[in-house]
Every structure is written in C-alpha cells, then in structure tokens.
Amino acid sequence: MMPATAAYLSALRAGDRRAAFRVLDDALDTGAPLAELYLEIVQPSMREIGRLWQENALTVAEEHLATAITETAMNRLFERVFVWRDERTPRLLAACAAEERHQLGLRMLCDLLEMEGWETTYLGASVPIESLVHLVKERAPEAVAISATIAPHLPRVRDAIRAIRAAPLAQQPVIVVGGRAFHGDPTLAERIGADLTAVDATGALLALNERLRPGPNGE
Amino acid sequence: MMDAITLPASVDLGAWPGVALRVQGDGTITASNGQLEAMLDVSVLGRHVEELLDEEASRRKWSRLTAVDADAGPWELIFCTGERMLPTGRYSMLHDVANPEAGRWLIEHPPAPRLAELATQVARIDTELSTAQRALVIERARLASALAEAERSNLALDEFAHAVSHDLKAPVRAIREYAELVLDPGIASADETRDGYLRRIRELTGRMREMIDAALEYARAGRTADRVVQFDTGEVLRELVAFLSPPADVTIQLAPDLPVIQSERVPFEQVFRNLLSNAITYRREGDAHVTVSATDRGDNVEFVVADNGPGIPATQQERIWKLFHTSRPGEGTGLGLALVKRLVESRHGTVTVQSAPGEGAEFHVRWPRRPVMRASGKKANG
Numbered sequence: 001m002m003p004a005t006a007a008y009l010s011a012l013r014a015g016d017r018r019a020a021f022r023v024l025d026d027a028l029d030t031g032a033p034l035a036e037l038y039l040e041i042v043q044p045s046m047r048e049i050g051r052l053w054q055e056n057a058l059t060v061a062e063e064h065l066a067t068a069i070t071e072t073a074m075n076r077l078f079e080r081v082f083v084w085r086d087e088r089t090p091r092l093l094a095a096c097a098a099e100e101r102h103q104l105g106l107r108m109l110c111d112l113l114e115m116e117g118w119e120t121t122y123l124g125a126s127v128p129i130e131s132l133v134h135l136v137k138e139r140a141p142e143a144v145a146i147s148a149t150i151a152p153h154l155p156r157v158r159d160a161i162r163a164i165r166a167a168p169l170a171q172q173p174v175i176v177v178g179g180r181a182f183h184g185d186p187t188l189a190e191r192i193g194a195d196l197t198a199v200d201a202t203g204a205l206l207a208l209n210e211r212l213r214p215g216p217n218g219e
Numbered sequence: 220m221m222d223a224i225t226l227p228a229s230v231d232l233g234a235w236p237g238v239a240l241r242v243q244g245d246g247t248i249t250a251s252n253g254q255l256e257a258m259l260d261v262s263v264l265g266r267h268v269e270e271l272l273d274e275e276a277s278r279r280k281w282s283r284l285t286a287v288d289a290d291a292g293p294w295e296l297i298f299c300t301g302e303r304m305l306p307t308g309r310y311s312m313l314h315d316v317a318n319p320e321a322g323r324w325l326i327e328h329p330p331a332p333r334l335a336e337l338a339t340q341v342a343r344i345d346t347e348l349s350t351a352q353r354a355l356v357i358e359r360a361r362l363a364s365a366l367a368e369a370e371r372s373n374l375a376l377d378e379f380a381h382a383v384s385h386d387l388k389a390p391v392r393a394i395r396e397y398a399e400l401v402l403d404p405g406i407a408s409a410d411e412t413r414d415g416y417l418r419r420i421r422e423l424t425g426r427m428r429e430m431i432d433a434a435l436e437y438a439r440a441g442r443t444a445d446r447v448v449q450f451d452t453g454e455v456l457r458e459l460v461a462f463l464s465p466p467a468d469v470t471i472q473l474a475p476d477l478p479v480i481q482s483e484r485v486p487f488e489q490v491f492r493n494l495l496s497n498a499i500t501y502r503r504e505g506d507a508h509v510t511v512s513a514t515d516r517g518d519n520v521e522f523v524v525a526d527n528g529p530g531i532p533a534t535q536q537e538r539i540w541k542l543f544h545t546s547r548p549g550e551g552t553g554l555g556l557a558l559v560k561r562l563v564e565s566r567h568g569t570v571t572v573q574s575a576p577g578e579g580a581e582f583h584v585r586w587p588r589r590p591v592m593r594a595s596g597k598k599a600n601g
Binding site: 053054055056059060061064067068071072074075078079082083084085086087103107110111114117122123124125126150151152155 | 273277279280283284292294295299300301302303304307338341342343345346347349350352353354356357359360361363364447589590
C-alpha cells in the first residue's frame with residue numbers, strides 16, 4: 001500500500017475528515033491525476049474499510065462515516081480539477097439500483113468521464129425506475145450506467161433495463177452495468193440485458209470511450 | 220480463547236425482540252424464534268446460515284465468526300434473500316447450557332428500529348448532499364467559465380477599439396490634409412495637382428474600407444463557431460497549397476504523417492492559409508522552402524510552419540500579432556497574423572514564433588485534437 005493510501009485509510013479509520021482531505025490535497029499538489037487518486041488511494045482504502053468490517057474490526061456506523069468522508073473528499077478533489085467545457089458529449093445518466101451505500105465506484109466513473117469531456121448526470125441512490133425512464137426519454141443520453149452492489153438488487157437492475165428498452169426512444173442508449181454484484185459472473189451483465197460491464201471505474205471508462213467516443217484516429 | 224457467553228436455561232427465545240437461530244457446528248439452522256422467517260418471508264429451518272447472508276462480505280465474516288469459535292462480538296451481519304435484504308444486525312453466538320449438543324444460538328441484539336432509521340436517513344442525506352455538491356461544482360465551473368469568457372471578450376473589445384481608433388486615425392488625418400490642400404487655392408491651383416490629391420483621397424478611403432473590413436473579420440473570428448467535423452489535416456493543407464498556387468521558386472513540403480483531428484475546419488483553414496501565404500509573400504526570392512510538420516502533444520497537435528525567408532527581428536516579434544501591423548505598409552492590411560492569433564486562441568490553442576533575421580521563421584501552432592474547455596487550466600492550489 002502506498003504511504004498516501006495508508007495515511008488516507010488511517011484518517012478514515014480515525015474518522016478524521018481534515019486529515020483525509022489533507023492526504024488527497026497533498027497528493028493532488030504533487031501533480032497526480034484524479035484517476036490515480038481515485039484508483040490508488042480512495043478505492044483501495046474503501047476496500048480495506050470493507051475488509052475491516054468483515055473482520056469485525058469496524059462497525060457499520062464507522063463504515064458509513066468513512067463513506068461520508070470519502071464522498072466529501074471526492075467532491076473537493078473534483079472541484080479542484082474539474083474544468084468546464086462548452087462541448088460536453090457524449091452524455092451519461094448514472095443511477096444506483098437501490099439504496100446503495102457502496103456507490104463510490106459509480107461516482108468515480110462519472111467524475112472521470114467528466115474529466116474527459118463527457119456530460120454526466122449522477123442521480124445517486126434509489127432512483128425509481130419510472131423516474132429513470134422519464135429522464136432517459138427527456139435527456140436522450142448516449143449511455144446509461146447502473147450499479148448494483150449486492151445480488152438482491154439485480155432484479156431491479158434487470159427491470160430498469162427492460163423499462164428503458166421498452167421505452168419509445170429515437171435511439172437506445174448504451175447500457176453499462178457494474179458494481180460488486182456483477183463480479184465473478186462475466187455473462188451476468190449480458191443476461192440481464194446490458195451492453196457493457198467492467199470490473200471497476202477505469203474499465204468502464206475505457207469501454208464507454210471505446211464504444212461512444214472513438215478517438216479521431218479511430219484509436 | 221475467550222470465555223464462552225452462555226445462555227441461561229430459563230430464557231424463552233420465542234419472546235426475544237430480535238432474530239434467534241439455533242445453529243449447528245456446520246452452520247445448519249435447526250431452530251428459530253420465527254423472526255428471521257417473518258422478515259425475509261422464507262423458511263429458514265434446515266438451511267445453512269451462509270445461504271441467507273448478504274453476498275461475500277457477510278459470508279466471509281460468518282466463516283471467520285465460526286472459525287475463531289468466536290464469542291468475541293458482537294458481529295454485524297446482513298441477512299438477505301434474492302428479494303429482500305435486512306438492515307445490518309448485531310449478533311452474538313451464545314452457548315446453550317441446557318442443551319449444548321444441539322448447537323449454539325445466534326442471537327440478534329435487540330434492534331433499535333428508530334436508531335436504524337435515523338442512521339439510514341443520515342446516510343441518505345449525506346449522499347444527497349454529496350450529489351448536490353457535485354452538481355454545484357459543475358455549475359460553478361460553468362459560471363466561472365462564462366465569467367472568464369466575458370472578461371476575455373471585454374479585454375479583447377478594449378484592445379480592438381484601441382487598435383481600430385488608433386490605426387484608422389492615420390488615413391483620416393491624411394484625407395483631411397489632402398482635402399485642405401484641395402480647398403487651398405494657393406496650393407491646388409493646377410488641375411492636375413488637385414486631381415492628384417483627389418486620387419490620393421480616393422486611395423485612402425479605399426484603404427480605410429479595407430481596414431474596416433479587416434477589423435470586422437478580426438472581430439468575427441473569435442466569436443463565430445463553425446461545425447466540428449473530423450478531418451485529415453494533411454488533406455486540408457494539400458488543398459490549401461493547391462489553392463494558393465505558389466510561384467515557381469517556392470517549394471512547400473507537407474509532412475506525410477499529418478493527423479486526423481476533430482475540429483472546426485474553417486478556422487483551421489484560415490489559420491494555415493494566412494501562415495502559408497505569409498511564408499510565400501515574405502520569402503527568399505528564387506529559392507524558398509516552406510515545410511509543415513506536426514507533433515503529438517497529448518490533447519493538442521503542434522503544427523510547425525517553417526520557412527527559409529528573411530526572418531523576423533526580435534524587436535518585431537511581439538508586434539507582428541497586432542492588428543494592422545505590417546512590415547510592408549501598403550501591401551495588405553496587417554490582418555493576417557492578428558487573425559491567426561485570434562482564431563487559434565479562441566479555439567484554445569496557442570501560436571508562437573521562433574525566428575532570427577536571415578534564418579527563416581518557424582510558426583508553432585498548438586491546435587486541440589478535439590474541441591475543448593473554455594476556462595483555463597486548473598484552479599490555483601490552496
């Protein structure tokens with residue numbers, strides 16, 4: 001584990017917001033790109049928090065606090081690095097399947113896409129299927145991302161995909177699914193009707209860029 | 220090993236306000252107080268605890284819990300089925316003194332629904348705040364960009380107004396002076412002299428009209444947006460060279476690996492038409508070479524238009540970008556390089572010149588591969 005990651009993790013375990021922010025601020029000051037901070041500091045730390053819960057070394061309350069600190073920390077980072085672009089395409093609508101606490105992966109994906117010039121709308125947790133379909137109709141995004149952490153939420157993901165597929169749209173969005181519930185079963189995403197899946201935010205970023213934003217040289 | 224927590228023989232688990240399961244050593248549930256069934260809406264007897272736990276996290280925890288023969292606790296577990304998931308519960312493993320052979324009891328600490336609900340609400344508010352905060356970040360960046368753009372155009376307007384008023388004064392002054400001469404009977408007595416002055420006035424008004432047209436073109440260059448298309452810069456430049464049909468003593472060589480980019484094609488063409496036509500105009504007579512090459516600079520492509528012409532003295536290198544500046548007064552309006560700079564910068568590129576007298580000039584144009592941001596760079600740290 002990198003020293004910054006260890007420092008971030010210990011700040012999370014101590015519930016120390018300021019210390020956590022400082023670790024990320026310092027890392028950003030050294031010129032590390034957002035993706036690196038997300039994937040090498042934030043994500044491994046949050047995985048470790050999950051593992052500590054499994055070992056009964058942390059309570060759910062402490063895990064919640066770590067998540068809340070991390071959400072705020074991500075906003076701070078994003079605010080420092082985000083630069084407005086007049087041309088923001090393609091567009092992506094992102095939602096969690098249900099009341100998910102572990103939605104940081106989807107947030108990371110949205111932030112990283114924004115940095116690459118996408119327009120992302122992050123709807124957060126517990127978006128009713130009708131509202132999701134309504135927004136897809138209204139905004140006609142090129143892509144929709146849905147995440148699910150646990151297996152019991154998979155039926156909702158499936159229902160949401162069916163509802164989008166059934167909606168009268170000029171063009172069907174590319175649907176990408178992800179989250180822990182999809183790990184370990186490579187065909188699950190396809191079986192429930194999604195177009196793409198990936199194991200983490202960078203994987204999803206690559207897959208989406210490849211699908212919807214081929215480089216000028218076709219790269 | 221810790222001391223075992225034991226269950227007094229007299230306890231009636233039927234009335235226990237939380238989940239109570241009797242669990243065999245292998246994890247099979249052999250008795251229940253009915254709470255888990257009621258909440259999950261499935262029967263649990265005969266099933267393995269692991270089957271009813273939330274995914275891998277709780278399952279791994281369960282195997283630890285049993286592996287360490289754990290009385291240390293409580294342990295947080297999440298029970299679920301394919302359809303339902305219970306909130307996190309706190310559990311302890313208790314030994315049944317009265318009937319130790321029948322397995323141990325997995326007992327949920329009495330849940331506090333109100334507290335759990337509050338915790339969920341806090342988590343939801345946290346998440347909503349965070350989502351709103353993120354939207355705010357994006358909106359704020361948009362406003363900052365709009366403000367910067369407004370400030371830039373104000374500044375550009377000032378410069379523009381200054382250049383126009385300053386440079387148009389000269390021909391106006393000259394016209395006025397010639398008019399005075401025409402009106403002065405002592406000077407413009409001869410018809411041919413007067414006609415000469417009038418012709419000069421006509422030339423000057425023509426020149427003024429050119430300058431006004433140039434000023435308008437310059438003003439428009441930064442504001443109008445063309446459609447973004449994907450095009451091969453090599454192809455565009457080859458067409459430009461054909462269009463400019465350079466004189467016989469000029470060789471224009473385009474690098475073979477000029478890239479394909481996504482951009483506004485018209486301003487791109489305008490920039491290179493001006494640079495190439497400058498290179499042709501200010502050439503080494505008899506043996507002029509011009510090359511165009513491109514280097515990958517990440518989000519940008521750096522094009523270099525290099526010539527072996529007379530070069531530009533260091534003292535002139537700032538001035539060449541100014542509107543109406545020209546090193547050969549009377550030849551052209553002095554719009555070319557000012558327009559190039561404005562076109563390039565309004566597309567978030569840069570243009571610089573490297574030159575020394577007698578050694579030709581290199582114009583370096585950094586042009587974005589794709590349309591990019593309005594606001595500039597990172598926010599200042601801290």
